[in-house]
Amino acid sequence: MNVDRRTFIASTAATMLTGTTVTTWAQDRIVKIGMPMDFTRVYTFVTAEYAQGHRDYLTLINDRGGAGGYKILADITDHGNDIPRAIEAYERMKREGAVLIDPLSTPVARALVPRALEDKINMVTTLSGRSDAADGEAFPYVMPLSPNYWTQAGLLIDYFRQQDKDLRGKKIVLVHIDTPFGKEPIPIFQALAGKLGYSLQTFPYAPPGNDQAAIWPQVRRAQPDWIIFWGAGVGQTVALSEAVRNGLKMDRISSSVWLSESDMDVVGKDACKGVIKFEAAAGGRDPKVIQQILSEVVGKGKGAGQEAKVGTSYYNIGVMMAAIAAEGVRKAAEKAPNGPVTGPWLNAGIRSISDFTAEGMLPGITVTSQDHQGGGKGRIARWDGAKFAPQTDWFTANQDLVWSEIKKYSEEFKKSGK
Amino acid sequence: MLYRRAGIRHTSYRHERMLWPLPFDRYLVGTIAAFLIVAPFLIDRLYLVAYLLPWLIWSMAALGLNLLMGGAGQIHLGYGAVMAIGAYSSVHLVRAGVPFEIAMIAGGLASAMIGVIFGFAALRVKTLYLAMSTLAMQYIVDFVIAHVPAISGGTQATIQVPPVRFLGLRIEGDIATYYFALAVCTVVTLFMLNVHRTGFGRALAAVREKDYAAEVIGVSTFKYKLLAFWTSSFIGGVVGAVLVVCYLRSVSPDQFHIDLSVQIVAMVIVGGLGSVLGSFFGAALILFTPIVLNNLVASIAAGAGLSLSSDLRAHIPLMLYGALIVGFLVLEPLGLAKIYDNVRNYFLVWPFRYARK
Structure with a gap:
């Protein structure tokens, strides 16, 4: 889209007036997830590729009508691996109703553990964070969901x-x-x-x-x-x-x-x-999910980034985590179709994921209330x-x-x- | 007009030495203090826990460092390490069953003692050389924390802060932590406001201006340089304890790396060397500009229907942030406090500009 100065100023003024609301869907059936991540300090390209995969998968799912009837809305922002910024983002997303937070940073995840446990917000710590969080009994709301x-x-x-x-x-x-x-x-x-x-x-x-x-x-x-x-x-x-x-x-x-x-x-x-x-997840473009993303998302010009990155290792890990989150939402909707969408609602869903392979992309991932690692399989x-x-x-x-x-x-x- | 000086007559020395002789300044300080006291009941929780609380804590840290940098003219690039020592000492003491009142002070003392050891470098070297020696402190402390499991807490290197009580009050939740930080911040601020007017503060100023000239007029640089390090490190240690108890709730080594030290040095410099008010301004600018710009760019992008890549969206605020800091320092090298001072000076005599000397 072309932006000239007038549209830019007008839209700036408009957003100032309406406050800092992010795009909202007309329907009510939305699950919000917050992804404050580090794009600028330490993890940089890792985060960019991960977030791209995550966004593309969510686009795929949402265009098909969502998971279990719920659309998943991700708010992605930068925290620069800085704890005050991450805490601000966490608190803001919590206020906006996020039920899952994915910080993709070990220091930030460690710092957010006490808050996530207290607020009952599911915090995904993909291949990062505390390894002992695999123990679901000690960390009910911390979700590595990947081999530690x-x-x-x-x-x-x-x-x-x-x-x-x-x-x-x-x-x-x-x-x-x-x-x-x-x-x-x-x-x-x-x-x-x-x-x-x-x-x-x-x-x-x-x-x-x-x-x-x-x-x-x-x-x-x-x-x-x-x-x-x-x-x-x-x-x-x-x-x-x-x-x-x-x-x-x-x-x-x-x-x-x-x-x-x-x-x-x-x-x-x-x-x-x-x-x-x-x-932890199959790489490359062979998995069925990646093929679907290529044809239904990237092929239609809705991709979140460069097409060349589709199918790289970190892109696929992003797809993996989005898929697991979506499966968690689907399971949660199966258990309680009418919500309300809260941390515990999604928690119950994620903790009942069993033998989920994302159509062959993942080893069978089984999350229980004891095991948050998901089985510890890899290749x-x-x-x-x-x-x-x-x-x-x-x-x-x-x-x-x-x-x-x-x-x-x-x-x-x-x-x-x- | 606003800052009216007419009618102020000093009838006693005490009166003459008031912190804020102008009524307007007093009202302003009073209003801000009143706002800070009722803030938990006025503003949204988000702004309390994610803005006001860290602002108070980082301002305290900037004040502590400002005593050393602005007050005594000694640069310190390892202030994050000083805070780490206070944080770890106090948390370990609390875990060992020591009451937090004592643990907090003990954390300050531990920082002060270790800070003074590195302060000895200041007796021999100045400016950039001192910067390097304090930088060494940062790395040595980082290394020791990360390599002694008894300090860092083993493989996971994260220690949870147990619930603490201060004078019988539980410091937990959003409101108690805020008030506790506010109370400590008030004490530190009052100390910093008054220190300039004591013999100690004047000795530091003498050392700052020229250390051998200070020695000539009878101010022991040996004593006062070390005292400056001692006091500043003590404040740093206490702030470290407040930081982990009120805000972070868990301690891990990466919270106190060089990034934190540089952040606090930046707060002091952008705010204004030696200025109490500047420390608050500097802390606000350095802490919140990235956040505010980030949210602003996000909402503009959303409002204009732009589909920015996550990567670009993350980097635009950083570019603006850098430009802003350069802009402020070009506009007023003496810091944000001086910008406020310029405005105040303008209004002191407004609308009778010719009355300014």
Whole structure:
């Protein structure tokens, strides 16, 4: 649309007069979700791709008449990873009737936990936030709905075990960002080292990780059988390019879920052929849902961003979370068709999602009032120079260990704050 | 006209030393104070918990730093770390069963003690070099918090703040937390308003202007530089405790990173070095401009029926924000407080402009 100065001024004046109301639909059957996210500080392109996928999926669902008769309206805004801004956005969205909040930021999610629990607003912490929030009894309104970092660690190690048959005497190296987030998976790796007989060596690098030149030669000297690098944002790209520079074998290097096509573009698509990562949702454009989005949303010019990003890893994670939220709304509407739309209403819906695959895009996700992780299933994918190709079927492993860790911290959480 | 000076006669020294000799200033301060007191019953909850409360807390932090930067002329880039020490000490003490009244003061003392250690750098180095040494404090404190599980709370690195009582009142919910922050803010503000008029404040001013000249006239720079760090860090520690108890309700290391320190330095500079009023203006501008611009851009886009990409929508407010800060500093390098002062000076003699000297 063309905007000249007159329309701009007129509309500015009009909105000033009418107050800061966001577009509202004529019907009453609306579920509002709030997505204050970080577009500008730390997660940047991750958020942009995630939000694009999320918006496109909601457009798809709403154009078809919504989920369970309810349209889902998302209010997306920037919080710049700044706690006061996030709290303002949270409080404003709460006032506007949002029943689900998706901040996509670990620090913000941690800061919002007490408020979400108190206000009974569902807070989605996709692949972020507190890992122990998988315990639905301690955190009834905090919803990871995705495999936490402990599960990801457990699955990666299990994949190595599948490949090498036996990990006894092997050496596994963990290169991680030196923050609480980076150190989070270490207990799982250590516990599994005791169980499976491999030796673990850790190499922390200083945050934010744009210089790791001193670490990787040491990694090479350690002659590891497997390497795992654990970080976020720019640290991941740098880690991978340092690994390439040090001539490490790419097919023995692996990452948590935070690695995408965008990182590969930076490092060099061919240079990092063979790299392994954990996948929570199918990537690429093959899944049926992505095909539907391409034809019904993007094809009709309603896409929320560049078409080239459709089907990238983070885009698909956005689709995944939108799909799970929509399924939660559908379940909630099944239970109580006439609402009223509140946090507890949606909570009951989300907590009764069972074996939801979004038409083959996800492993069967089952959320219960105990398990907010959704089952902890994922798969391993390998970069083949053009895309991440799945190496395994959806599977889960070492959940007993993960859950003992979850319980340990959730018990502590229950005791604290009293 | 507004700020009438006619008819003010001082008949005693006490009277002459009043904080606000002009009746209009007194009415203004009184009105604002009255508004702040009845605010919880007047304004929407959103504005109370998401605007007024953080504004009071960040203003206190800016005041504490302003004592050091504006009062004593020592730059500090690690004020976030100072607040972190206060926050962690007081929360751990409360968890250990210490009453919050004591824990809050103890948090301040812990910050003061550690702050003074880093303040020793100020005895030898100035300006940019001091900035670097205080920056080191920021990183050292960050590192220690993140690497000592006993402080950070282990793998999840988040500690919930237990419910606390202050003098028998439970500090929870929206209203009690607000009043508590308001009370502490009042104390800090009164201290800052008066400190300039004490021997301590004048000694700091002497140190700020030229430290060896201060030494020549008998003001011990050793003592007063450290005292400045001590006092400012004490305030920072107490503010840290108030911040986590009233506003954040949980403590994690990333709440006190360099971003917070830079934010507070920006508040002091944009507001006006050494100005009490400026600290409040600066805190409001730095905290809320991004939010207000963000909401404004969103509503304009929605009203005009524009379909902006989420990315662009997020970046437009930031560009405006940057331009605004540059604009304010170009317009008045002495800060927002000076802009207010210019307006006030204009009205002091309005409409008889020629009466200005």
